[in-house]
Amino acid sequence: MAGASQTGQQLAKEGSRMENETTFEIQEKDGLLVHQGVIRVPYTWAAGEVASRFYAGLREKKVLGLRCPACKVVLVPPKKVCHRCFSDLTDWVEVGDEGVLQTFTVVHYSEPDLHPVEAPFAYGIIKLDGADTGMTHLIGEADIKGLKAGMRLKAVFRHQPQGNYLDIAYFKPIEEANHG
Amino acid sequence: MGTRTAIVGVGQTYHTSKRKDVNGQELINEAVRRALEDADLTLKDIDAIVIGNMDHFEAINCVDCWSVDGSGAFMKPIMKVTTGGSTGGTLGSCAYYHVASGLFDVVMAIGWEKNSESDTQAAISTCADPILERDFFGGAIGPNAAEYAMYMKQYGASEEDAAMVAVRDHNNALNNPYAHLRKHITVEDVMNSPVLCWPIKLLDSCPRSDGACAVIYAAEGRAEKIASRPAWVHASAVSHDYVYFGDYDWEAMPTLEATASRVYKRAGIVNPLKEIDVMELYLPFSTCGVIWMEHMWVCGRGESPRLIREGVFDMDGELPVNPSGGVLSTNPIGATALIRIGEAALQIMNKAGSRQVPNVNTAMATAFGSCYWFEATILRSGKP
Amino acid sequence: MDKVAIIGVGQTRYERGNTKSFAELVYEVTRKALDDAGLELDNIDNVVTTTNDFYDGRTIACMAVAEASGSYGRDATNVEGDGTLSAFYGLMRTLSGVYDATIVTTHCKMSEGNPRKLFNQAFDPIYDRILGMDAISSSALQARAYMDRYGVTEEQCAMVSVKNHANARNNPYAHVALEITIDDVMKSPMLAEPIKRLDISPISDGACAIILATEERARKSAKKPVWVRGVAHCTDAYRLGERDLTYSAALETAAKKAYKMAGIRNPFKQIDVAEVYDAFSYMELMWYEGLGFCDRGKGGKLVESGKTQMGGELPVNPSGGVLSAHPVQVAGLARIAEAVLQLRGEAGGRQVPGAKTALAHGITGICGQTHCVWVLSNEEA
Numbered sequence: 010m011a012g013a014s015q016t017g018q019q020l021a022k023e024g025s026r027m028e029n030e031t032t033f034e035i036q037e038k039d040g041l042l043v044h045q046g047v048i049r050v051p052y053t054w055a056a057g058e059v060a061s062r063f064y065a066g067l068r069e070k071k072v073l074g075l076r077c078p079a080c081k082v083v084l085v086p087p088k089k090v091c092h093r094c095f096s097d098l099t100d101w102v103e104v105g106d107e108g109v110l111q112t113f114t115v116v117h118y119s120e121p122d123l124h125p126v127e128a129p130f131a132y133g134i135i136k137l138d139g140a141d142t143g144m145t146h147l148i149g150e151a152d153i154k155g156l157k158a159g160m161r162l163k164a165v166f167r168h169q170p171q172g173n174y175l176d177i178a179y180f181k182p183i184e185e186a187n188h189g
Numbered sequence: 190m191g192t193r194t195a196i197v198g199v200g201q202t203y204h205t206s207k208r209k210d211v212n213g214q215e216l217i218n219e220a221v222r223r224a225l226e227d228a229d230l231t232l233k234d235i236d237a238i239v240i241g242n243m244d245h246f247e248a249i250n251c252v253d254c255w256s257v258d259g260s261g262a263f264m265k266p267i268m269k270v271t272t273g274g275s276t277g278g279t280l281g282s283c284a285y286y287h288v289a290s291g292l293f294d295v296v297m298a299i300g301w302e303k304n305s306e307s308d309t310q311a312a313i314s315t316c317a318d319p320i321l322e323r324d325f326f327g328g329a330i331g332p333n334a335a336e337y338a339m340y341m342k343q344y345g346a347s348e349e350d351a352a353m354v355a356v357r358d359h360n361n362a363l364n365n366p367y368a369h370l371r372k373h374i375t376v377e378d379v380m381n382s383p384v385l386c387w388p389i390k391l392l393d394s395c396p397r398s399d400g401a402c403a404v405i406y407a408a409e410g411r412a413e414k415i416a417s418r419p420a421w422v423h424a425s426a427v428s429h430d431y432v433y434f435g436d437y438d439w440e441a442m443p444t445l446e447a448t449a450s451r452v453y454k455r456a457g458i459v460n461p462l463k464e465i466d467v468m469e470l471y472l473p474f475s476t477c478g479v480i481w482m483e484h485m486w487v488c489g490r491g492e493s494p495r496l497i498r499e500g501v502f503d504m505d506g507e508l509p510v511n512p513s514g515g516v517l518s519t520n521p522i523g524a525t526a527l528i529r530i531g532e533a534a535l536q537i538m539n540k541a542g543s544r545q546v547p548n549v550n551t552a553m554a555t556a557f558g559s560c561y562w563f564e565a566t567i568l569r570s571g572k573p
Numbered sequence: 574m575d576k577v578a579i580i581g582v583g584q585t586r587y588e589r590g591n592t593k594s595f596a597e598l599v600y601e602v603t604r605k606a607l608d609d610a611g612l613e614l615d616n617i618d619n620v621v622t623t624t625n626d627f628y629d630g631r632t633i634a635c636m637a638v639a640e641a642s643g644s645y646g647r648d649a650t651n652v653e654g655d656g657t658l659s660a661f662y663g664l665m666r667t668l669s670g671v672y673d674a675t676i677v678t679t680h681c682k683m684s685e686g687n688p689r690k691l692f693n694q695a696f697d698p699i700y701d702r703i704l705g706m707d708a709i710s711s712s713a714l715q716a717r718a719y720m721d722r723y724g725v726t727e728e729q730c731a732m733v734s735v736k737n738h739a740n741a742r743n744n745p746y747a748h749v750a751l752e753i754t755i756d757d758v759m760k761s762p763m764l765a766e767p768i769k770r771l772d773i774s775p776i777s778d779g780a781c782a783i784i785l786a787t788e789e790r791a792r793k794s795a796k797k798p799v800w801v802r803g804v805a806h807c808t809d810a811y812r813l814g815e816r817d818l819t820y821s822a823a824l825e826t827a828a829k830k831a832y833k834m835a836g837i838r839n840p841f842k843q844i845d846v847a848e849v850y851d852a853f854s855y856m857e858l859m860w861y862e863g864l865g866f867c868d869r870g871k872g873g874k875l876v877e878s879g880k881t882q883m884g885g886e887l888p889v890n891p892s893g894g895v896l897s898a899h900p901v902q903v904a905g906l907a908r909i910a911e912a913v914l915q916l917r918g919e920a921g922g923r924q925v926p927g928a929k930t931a932l933a934h935g936i937t938g939i940c941g942q943t944h945c946v947w948v949l950s951n952e953e954a
Contacts, residue, residue: 060699142815283650
């Protein structure tokens with residue numbers, strides 16, 4: 010799965026800054042014209058203080074969450090406002106880099122512009138130890154035929170963090186790592 | 190008949206060119222918290238939410254769903270409405286109809302935009318029809334510039350007349366802590382600013398801002414308990430008549446005239462200059478502040494420059510326009526027209542601080558966008 | 574709620590690769606809905622369109638369809654989301670007393686874009702958008718969570734596909750009508766486990782329009798009015814990891830509110846026909862549960878019992894549902910249009926005999942984050 014982080018890096022670079030152009034190509038179908046075009050607009054997205062701190066944590070291989078004082082839950086990845094009680098969240102906690110697989114899917118089709126890795130590959134929702142919400146992520150270094158909800162997984166951090174979600178390159182099953 | 194509806198709370202962010210410290214959800218949350226605080230309500234009191242922005246300005250599909258972490262819509266009804274530049278007007282009327290329907294008692298409208306995060310001109314150019322007009326449509330400034338050039342020739346108006354509108358709005362913004370551009374300017378400053386598309390110059394034009402606005406609407410029975418002086422919605426009207434820029438009659442402004450006529454009729458207004466105490470108008474260019482007054486029946490054709498010179502639309506004039514500083518000072522597009530409604534409501538509620546016009550009983554707010562689409566709202570201190 | 578009725582409906586045939594422009598597509602259904610109601614445009618004083626700048630490939634996409642929906646000279650507005658929500662806004666404007674008759678239109682030409690990339694834009698750009706998830710892969714996470722939790726089987730999901738694709742054979746508007754078996758579904762190519770090719774809805778183009786009217790206007794209409802008895806919508810948490818993916822609390826909340834308005838205590842007994850948003854086969858089972866047709870986790874058993882087939886106690890998706898035609902943002906309004914046809918007795922080969930109360934349902938967002946539930950009846954409250 011070394012490829013996962015590499016492709017992820019490329020995607021981050023290309024996905025955040027696209028060129029601005031609108032192009033057209035005209036096709037004819039039964040005498041009816043069909044115009045083809047592409048809308049390319051560059052975007053940036055301010056991550057905000059909370060997500061910036063989360064990504065700063067990942068650089069040090071620490072997964073940070075925010076605890077809601079009213080709901081008594083730890084949200085990972087963190088966000089500024091608790092959606093349940095609308096509290097402003099400021100109570101930072103470090104959670105484990107291991108957790109439990111809640112649900113998963115193995116993707117068999119390919120969508121090269123979207124997928125950070127080649128199919129077949131797996132997505133999962135992982136609830137980290139100490140967190141009360143799940144993280145959607147990639148599952149790597151795994152026998153994708155043997156995935157099961159309830160498995161324990163561990164975060165594999167990207168070697169050169171870039172400040173995005175793929176600074177955790179993927180989660181891998183703990184048992185397999187022990188055997189390997 | 191529908192339920193009588195009033196605005197009972199207004200909240201907005203301190204608008205600025207770039208809010209790098211917050212993401213979109215967090216920006217929205219600032220406005221929502223201020224609106225709740227203004228109305229002394231909590232999120233539990235909100236029965237439904239409407240939200241809007243322009244998709245290609247932030248590239249977030251299903252903004253209503255994404256907004257939940259900032260808007261507070263978790264396990265509440267939320268829907269998205271959007272009509273381009275007029276989105277804020279569309280949001281205000283959507284919240285109004287939520288309450289007027291009798292189905293919801295307290296409803297919050299949220300408009301927001303982070304213009305700094307995309308190439309807004311590139312995005313807006315894709316609003317033109319891809320088959321007929323996209324190749325050559327170049328944004329909103331050209332038609333407005335041509336329109337004012339023709340107007341000057343026909344009625345003997347000057348570039349300075351438009352500059353006086355810019356000076357009025359920019360200097361009014363000095364009284365508005367939330368405004369984006371807050372700098373004292375003179376007619377000379379406007380005249381000396383770079384020409385963008387003659388006769389429109391840089392200081393005649395609206396900026397691009399990051400910001401959000403939330404306005405809370407409540408039903409009769411609740412409204413009086415929430416606000417000591419609610420701003421009652423008397424009428425809302427819209428005209429979305431055209432879809433091709435080439436079809437529009439720039440000189441006759443039929444959609445603005447239709448919107449104004451319809452909203453006055455619904456609110457029982459015969460003489461807007463006499464009967465309306467303050468206007469918050471969506472004027473993207475100062476030139477619009479000259480010409481559009483006439484199409485809104487505030488005065489006759491060609492009379493607007495004289496009224497501007499006489500100060501009729503100034504803070505101490507007969508009909509103050511844009512005490513907030515208007516769009517020329519603040520323009521987070523999806524929020525811009527909702528700010529007009531919110532500011533008009535603050536004037537009625539007597540909560541506009543140092544930009545307050547004394548004794549406001551009737552206020553008007555407008556929205557502008559898309560293919561010369563207009564929306565208008567009339568608010569009053571008394572119930573409909 | 575004052576009385577409001579649906580007095581006209583119009584649909585295009587749903588297909589992939591329709592060569593009409595947006596405006597032509599919308600004009601077709603506007604004209605059909607007016608004709609159906611026996612009205613001229615002069616009788617309409619309010620217009621609600623439905624667009625999405627991503628799916629439509631233009632900014633302020635409502636500019637493409639306003640005229641074709643009859644906006645000239647009358648108040649018009651635009652919703653972005655499923656057609657059930659635009660219809661809801663149309664209903665509210667009608668209830669406000671300002672308007673007599675409202676036309677609601679929605680269109681989709683998903684064949685012209687890349688739905689996977691466009692849907693990916695609904696994920697959080699700060700966090701998980703970079704993972705490249707789309708509707709199929711995210712729904713697969715939900716399907717797995719639901720099926721694991723309650724022991725619902727892939728075969729039970731397949732039964733939904735078999736039932737709805739077969740029902741579609743009676744619907745001239747349907748895009749994909751198939752005579753298939755559970756085995757065919759099970760053997761169809763795996764896309765994102767446990768979702769297979771025949772568990773998913775097609776990429777469809779098409780349009781739909783309805784006309785809502787005040788009681789006074791409805792009594793003068795050409796067709797027997799179909800009365801709006803209850804309607805509600807509700808939104809769940811945004812992030813998948815923060816939701817209970819095995820059960821839709823938002824749907825339950827919306828349904829209970831709509832049922833309360835409509836005076837429905839036992840939905841399974843009191844509703845005669847339901848059109849639900851089955852974008853994937855497993856969704857129909859989950860929506861049974863959220864709508865209170867059966868207990869939590871019993872959706873699989875319910876479809877197995879045959880009670881939701883044509884001829885069963887509560888036929889669900891006689892039209893073939895979204896599995897047989899999925900024009901995004903149109904599909905929910907099409908559910909309403911189909912419910913109206915059922916209540917008028919005009920549903921042809923897909924008619925549920927004697928239907929008096931019908932349910933229509935729409936969703937918006939990732940894995941059905943927002944739900945909107947309509948209860949309609951040909952009997953007055």
